[in-house]
Amino acid sequence: MALVEVRGVTKAYYTSRRKDQARIVLDDISLKFEDNEFVCLIGPSGCGKTTLLNLLAGFERPTAGEVLYKGKKVTSPSPERGVVFQEYSLFPWMSVLDNVRFALGSKDLPEKEKDAIARKALTMVNLADSADQRPNLLSGGMKQRVAVARLLAMDPDLWLMDEPFSSLDEQTRKKLDSDILNIWRVKRRTIIFVTHSVDEALHLATRIILFSQSPGQVIREWSIPATMSRDPTTMEMITLRKEITDAMPACACADVRPIEIRM
Amino acid sequence: MLFNGDDDARIAKHLGSRKGQDPVITIGSDRPAALMRTALTFALGLFIVLLVWQLFAWAYNDVLDRAVLRFPAPLETFSMLWDFLFEGRTLLGYSIYDHIMASLGRWMVAFALATVVGLGMGAVLGYSTALFPIGIVPVSVFQMIPGLAWLPIALLLFGLGSNAAVFIIFAVSSVVITIGVAGGIRRVPPVVVRAARMMGADDLTLFRKVLLPYVTVDIINALRVGMGSAWRVLIAAEMVVGTGIGLGYAITMTKDLLNYVGSFACIVIICIIGLLLDKVLFAEIEKYARHRLGMEEGY
Numbered sequence: 222m223a224l225v226e227v228r229g230v231t232k233a234y235y236t237s238r239r240k241d242q243a244r245i246v247l248d249d250i251s252l253k254f255e256d257n258e259f260v261c262l263i264g265p266s267g268c269g270k271t272t273l274l275n276l277l278a279g280f281e282r283p284t285a286g287e288v289l290y291k292g293k294k295v296t297s298p299s300p301e302r303g304v305v306f307q308e309y310s311l312f313p314w315m316s317v318l319d320n321v322r323f324a325l326g327s328k329d330l331p332e333k334e335k336d337a338i339a340r341k342a343l344t345m346v347n348l349a350d351s352a353d354q355r356p357n358l359l360s361g362g363m364k365q366r367v368a369v370a371r372l373l374a375m376d377p378d379l380w381l382m383d384e385p386f387s388s389l390d391e392q393t394r395k396k397l398d399s400d401i402l403n404i405w406r407v408k409r410r411t412i413i414f415v416t417h418s419v420d421e422a423l424h425l426a427t428r429i430i431l432f433s434q435s436p437g438q439v440i441r442e443w444s445i446p447a448t449m450s451r452d453p454t455t456m457e458m459i460t461l462r463k464e465i466t467d468a469m470p471a472c473a474c475a476d477v478r479p480i481e482i483r484m
Numbered sequence: 485m486l487f488n489g490d491d492d493a494r495i496a497k498h499l500g501s502r503k504g505q506d507p508v509i510t511i512g513s514d515r516p517a518a519l520m521r522t523a524l525t526f527a528l529g530l531f532i533v534l535l536v537w538q539l540f541a542w543a544y545n546d547v548l549d550r551a552v553l554r555f556p557a558p559l560e561t562f563s564m565l566w567d568f569l570f571e572g573r574t575l576l577g578y579s580i581y582d583h584i585m586a587s588l589g590r591w592m593v594a595f596a597l598a599t600v601v602g603l604g605m606g607a608v609l610g611y612s613t614a615l616f617p618i619g620i621v622p623v624s625v626f627q628m629i630p631g632l633a634w635l636p637i638a639l640l641l642f643g644l645g646s647n648a649a650v651f652i653i654f655a656v657s658s659v660v661i662t663i664g665v666a667g668g669i670r671r672v673p674p675v676v677v678r679a680a681r682m683m684g685a686d687d688l689t690l691f692r693k694v695l696l697p698y699v700t701v702d703i704i705n706a707l708r709v710g711m712g713s714a715w716r717v718l719i720a721a722e723m724v725v726g727t728g729i730g731l732g733y734a735i736t737m738t739k740d741l742l743n744y745v746g747s748f749a750c751i752v753i754i755c756i757i758g759l760l761l762d763k764v765l766f767a768e769i770e771k772y773a774r775h776r777l778g779m780e781e782g783y
Contacts, residue, residue, distance in 0.1 A: 246684045277666045278678075278682060280678050280681070280682075293534070296731035297681070298681040299682075299684065300682070300683055302682070303682060304678070306675050306678070306679065306680070308673075308675045308678060310675045310678075310679040312694065312697070312698075313777060313778040313779055314698075314776065314777040314778050315778075322687075323680075323683055323693070324683045326683060326684060326685060326689060326693075327683070327684030329685075346603075349556045355778035357777065357778050357779075366611070367613065371683065375683065424625070
């Protein structure tokens with residue numbers, strides 16, 4: 222049995238408050254995610270990647286079809302399926318340590334143990350020294366590392382990551398990507414990672430799923446063995462990169478009339 | 485403000501004291517100077533009020549010179565205020581302190597009740613997307629009723645006297661607080677709620693540990709606005725429901741007795757108390773809350 226199964230999922234939203242029209246964002250998607258996969262969902266913006274992640278997390282429900290987690294229908298969020306959000310999602314009134322400890326709130330553990338787990342998680346993301354600081358003193362990269370530490374503390378079987386580092390600068394993003402890869406290698410969990418960057422996907426994934434532009438459908442999938450070198454200058458990676466880029470649909474903005482520039 | 489030339493000028497004076505390549509320059513506390521500036525700015529603003537008042541009184545009394553009654557000038561007013569406060573002069577048989585305490589007492593009772601009801605209703609309406617569209621209708625209807633228009637209802641329920649005033653204050657400020665609190669909760673970003681849910685927070689935890697801290701500043705602001713409405717309508721209510729004691733009652737009685745200077749002295753007290761409550765009490769509470777909640781920007 223697959224860890225996660227998406228069965229014929231369609232998701233549609235009203236296009237306006239008049240509710241006289243609905244737009245289909247995900248169009249009859251069926252996917253399976255196995256244990257210990259690192260799956261990257263890529264595609265043009267507006268293709269429903271984030272929507273699919275929200276359905277997997279249980280923040281929203283499908284318009285049709287169903288999402289199964291370990292064979293059970295997903296109806297609400299659960300600490301079994303951790304999420305790192307694109308936006309900053311820390312609680313500003315809690316210290317960094319308390320933010321991480323909050324992730325252990327629903328677990329029946331003695332306070333001392335929660336403290337130890339939270340501190341260990343912060344150490345893993347190199348933030349042990351910032352444990353007592355407030356999030357507003359942290360840089361964007363540090364905030365997202367705290368969000369990762371929350372998941373490390375929670376230790377869910379499934380990690381859902383929605384363009385977690387896309388608002389960070391290139392250097393920081395690469396560093397955090399490598400950190401995530403290490404965590405995945407050590408923890409042996411399943412990660413579903415949304416990105417719009419082919420390079421990021423090639424660096425991380427054992428499987429890349431390419432979505433079409435709206436309404437989102439799966440165009441193609443590629444499997445990359447975890448053992449394969451991710452050096453972007455190897456022939457294999459260059460070929461794969463070209464293959465994916467060529468298959469990638471033009472971005473949604475392409476069908477908009479080009480801006481006229483008058484002198 | 486686009487540029488803050490004062491800041492640059494102040495820092496520029498200390499650029500010379502830079503130690504080697506150290507990017508941090510020690511400048512020293514700005515606090516005494518800042519306090520002085522605040523005091524001066526406030527004094528200037530106050531001076532404008534007094535100046536306009538004095539000019540108006542002078543024009544009314546001495547230039548127009550058709551008045552039967554004199555328009556109280558600042559000096560007469562403050563002189564009487566001094567007598568009320570420090571010389572033990574009574575007003576309508578009570579000391580000024582009795583009037584102040586009576587008004588403050590009504591305000592506190594009504595405001596406390598309004599806070600309890602407003603927080604409760606605001607929390608329910610803000611939290612429940614199902615109840616909000618229904619509940620906001622009566623709240624909006626009540627909001628449109630001006631303070632003194634509650635008078636007939638207040639008199640029917642409580643008759644003349646203090647309780648009618650308390651009811652009017654309660655009616656006005658509870659609605660203001662409800663709307664502020666509900667609005668605050670509804671503005672909490674979805675990602676915050678989702679993050680808490682994803683980490684396994686149940687309804688109670690979500691409300692207590694996430695929503696409540698998140699909207700504390702909104703709640704304080706709602707209370708602040710409610711406090712202001714309560715204070716203003718309190719005086720008005722006291723003027724019409726015959727409370728027998730209190731600042732509003734004193735204003736209307738001194739007016740009837742043609743003691744306009746006395747009325748003005750009471751108005752000055754009302755302004756001072758209102759300003760103290762808003763600018764000192766609530767401003768400090770808000771500053772403290774922002775700090776505790778880590779919601780300060782910069783620094």
